[in-house]
Amino acid sequence: xxxxxxxxxxxxxxxxxxxxxxxxxxxxxxxxxxxxxxxxxxxxxxxxxxxxxxxxxxxxxxxxxxxxxxxxxxxxxxxxxxxxxxxxxxxxxxxxxxxxxxxxxxxxxxxxxxxxxxxxxxxxxxxxxxxxxxxxxxxxxxxxxxxxxxxxxxxxxxxxxxxxxxxxxxxxxxxxxxxxxxxxxxxxxxxxxxxxxxxxxxxxxxxxxxxxxxxxxxxxxxxxxxxxxxxxxxxxxxxxxxxxxxxxxxxxxxxxxxxxxxxxxxxxxxxxxxxxxxxxxxxxxxxxxxxxxxxxxxxxxxxxxxxxxxxxxxxxxxxxxxxxxxxxxxxxxxxxxxxxxxxxxxxxxxxxxxxxxxxxxxxxxxxxxxxxxxxxxxxxxxxxxxxxxxxxxxxxxxxxxxxxxxxxxxxxxxxxxxxxxxxxxxxxxxxxxxxxxxxxxxxxxxxxxxxxxxxxxxxxxxx
Numbered sequence: 001x002x003x004x005x006x007x008x009x010x011x012x013x014x015x016x017x018x019x020x021x022x023x024x025x026x027x028x029x030x031x032x033x034x035x036x037x038x039x040x041x042x043x044x045x046x047x048x049x050x051x052x053x054x055x056x057x058x059x060x061x062x063x064x065x066x067x068x069x070x071x072x073x074x075x076x077x078x079x080x081x082x083x084x085x086x087x088x089x090x091x092x093x094x095x096x097x098x099x100x101x102x103x104x105x106x107x108x109x110x111x112x113x114x115x116x117x118x119x120x121x122x123x124x125x126x127x128x129x130x131x132x133x134x135x136x137x138x139x140x141x142x143x144x145x146x147x148x149x150x151x152x153x154x155x156x157x158x159x160x161x162x163x164x165x166x167x168x169x170x171x172x173x174x175x176x177x178x179x180x181x182x183x184x185x186x187x188x189x190x191x192x193x194x195x196x197x198x199x200x201x202x203x204x205x206x207x208x209x210x211x212x213x214x215x216x217x218x219x220x221x222x223x224x225x226x227x228x229x230x231x232x233x234x235x236x237x238x239x240x241x242x243x244x245x246x247x248x249x250x251x252x253x254x255x256x257x258x259x260x261x262x263x264x265x266x267x268x269x270x271x272x273x274x275x276x277x278x279x280x281x282x283x284x285x286x287x288x289x290x291x292x293x294x295x296x297x298x299x300x301x302x303x304x305x306x307x308x309x310x311x312x313x314x315x316x317x318x319x320x321x322x323x324x325x326x327x328x329x330x331x332x333x334x335x336x337x338x339x340x341x342x343x344x345x346x347x348x349x350x351x352x353x354x355x356x357x358x359x360x361x362x363x364x365x366x367x368x369x370x371x372x373x374x375x376x377x378x379x380x381x382x383x384x385x386x387x388x389x390x391x392x393x394x395x396x397x398x399x400x401x402x403x404x405x406x407x408x409x410x411x412x413x414x415x416x417x418x419x420x421x422x423x424x425x426x427x428x429x430x431x432x433x434x435x436x437x438x439x440x441x442x443x444x445x446x447x448x449x450x451x452x453x454x455x456x457x458x459x460x461x462x463x
Contacts, residue, residue, distance in 0.1 A: 004440065009052055011378040013253055013374075014051060017051055018336060018339070021047040024043055025332070025449065029433045030433055037325050039141035040325070040332050042327035043332065044062055044097050044332045044335045045058070047332070047335050047339065048061055050337075051339035052337060052339075053339065056156070062336065064338075065333060065337070065338075066327045066328065066330055066334060066336065067327075070330070075285075076280060076284060076321075077131060077323055078286035078316060078319065079281065079285050079287075080132055081315045082311065082312050083245075083284065083287060084135040084315070084316045086167065086295050086296065086311055087291065090233055090296065092225070092237075092238035094231060094232065096136050096141050096235070097142075098164075100112045100140060101143065101236050102264075110150055110206075112286070113373050114139065114154035114157065114203045114206075115136065115158075116136070117156075118158045118162060124155075126159040126160065126162075126163040126421055127421065127424055130424070132245065133155050138219075142218050147213070148216075149209075149435075149439060150207065150210040150211065152205070152425070152429050153210045153439055153440070153443065154202065156206070156209075156425050156440065157198065157202025157205070157447065159197045161412075161447055162194070163374070165194040165405060165408055165449075166190045166191075168186050171378035171408045172405070172408045173409050174382065175378045175381070175408055176401070177380035178380075178383065179382055179389050179404050180390060181403075181416040182400075184414070185397065189401045189402055189404075191460065192362070192450050193218070193452065193454040194453070196450075197450045199453065200403045201446035201447045201450050202443070205442075206439075207265045209438070213439055215235060216431055221374075233294070237294055237329070241293070244286070244290055245283040245286075245287040246278075248278045248287070249279075251274055251284045252274070252275050252279060255271055255278070259271065261329070263376035292308050307430065312438050325427055328375075329418065329423040330420045332417070333373075333376075333419070334369050336372065336418060351451050356392075356400065357455070358388060358406075358456070359385065359388075360406050360407040361406045361409060363380075363381040363407075364411040365377075365411075366382075367380050368410065368411050372415075373419070374408075374411045375411070378408045378412075381407045385403070392413075398458075402455050402457065402462065402463070403450065405455040406451075406452050406455040406456060406459070408421075408453040409455060410448060412444065412447060412451075413444050413449065415440060415444040416437065417433070422441070425440060426440065
């Protein structure tokens with residue numbers, strides 16, 4: 001990876017180039033209506049050259065961000081799309097939606113989905129959990145004949161809160177390591193801050209934004225409301241299929257944490273096997289195979305392999321565009337990272353001399369706005385703030401956990417066109433970029449600000 005050219009360009013010039021790049025990108029997508037994949041690639045190339053990245057390093061910089069993003073999400077999207085289509089085609093999504101509506105009531109269906117997302121997103125990343133939730137979102141929206149945003153946005157809000165604030169997600173874990181904060185205390189503070197933030201900003205605000213937006217039809221990304229003609233599966237069977245990846249991934253997280261703490265031995269073959277099958281792509285692959293067996297083979301389908309291959313073909317074809325756009329969003333974020341804009345602005349903020357918890361939040365927010373990745377923003381900001389925090393022993397314990405939470409709150413907000421999650425959710429819901437900026441981006445800002453405010457209030461009590 002090429003070194004960042006921050007020595008060659010001043011911070012104001014880097015900021016100007018970054019702002020112009022984002023403005024041009026929005027112009028190409030919203031006004032000219034160029035396909036987001038082409039717009040992202042073209043702007044990424046222009047930004048790399050404008051920020052002084054050497055021509056010989058151009059392709060490696062572009063493919064580095066693109067490939068890293070696809071390496072994280074391509075298999076998750078692929079396996080998740082197939083799993084979602086199996087659930088939808090078998091009638092499982094309708095079974096789940098009917099049960100959810102019966103328990104929560106028609107008016108509270110968005111709340112039920114958002115609560116389910118809180119549980120689903122605790123052990124796994126936003127993208128994997130969201131893909132697993134999609135068939136339920138679509139089925140409920142079709143059943144209630146409502147806008148897909150009314151049901152998809154509260155799920156995204158819950159996923160954002162969990163991904164931002166809760167270990168074992170990488171942002172809070174990495175930030176806690178840098179600041180020597182206890183993971184258990186970070187989890188405790190994350191719950192104190194995250195639950196009210198989810199309800200007010202991840203659920204209430206999401207529903208308000210969805211209701212203020214023109215109704216969005218349910219897309220056919222997972223094949224519409226098609227049914228295979230066999231009897232509908234039992235609710236318990238469908239729930240097992242959807243919970244299995246979560247159980248496997250949570251098992252991976254738990255075993256890895258216990259090994260790191262010294263409670264379980266290292267270099268144990270059996271534990272290594274459990275860790276491998278709990279890796280997110282492997283867990284989704286296993287769960288998809290189990291879904292094929294329980295929802296297709298055991299339900300008496302004629303020519304089950306033909307049916308499975310047809311499901312796979314129809315599931316993967318629509319998500320190819322989503323995968324490419326998500327990768328291109330990662331490419332743009334990678335270029336902005338390589339340009340040095342995030343580090344330059346963060347160093348400037350750090351030099352001003354503001355309160356540590358506020359400085360950590362602002363640095364994380366600036367890096368998030370500049371390069372898109374919440375994990376990179378939280379990790380980088382924590383690394384910058386670590387010397388100042390560790391130099392004050394009185395900040396150990398709860399204060400350090402509050403500062404950690406404030407940093408990752410800044411890292412999750414202000415999501416826009418350089419965030420791969422922005423494109424993943426927008427493309428799956430088939431929502432225009434303009435609408436995503438008015439809903440998803442506003443919701444992410446609300447979550448970020450409220451989580452930071454609560455973390456700072458708690459810090460004031462314990463510091």
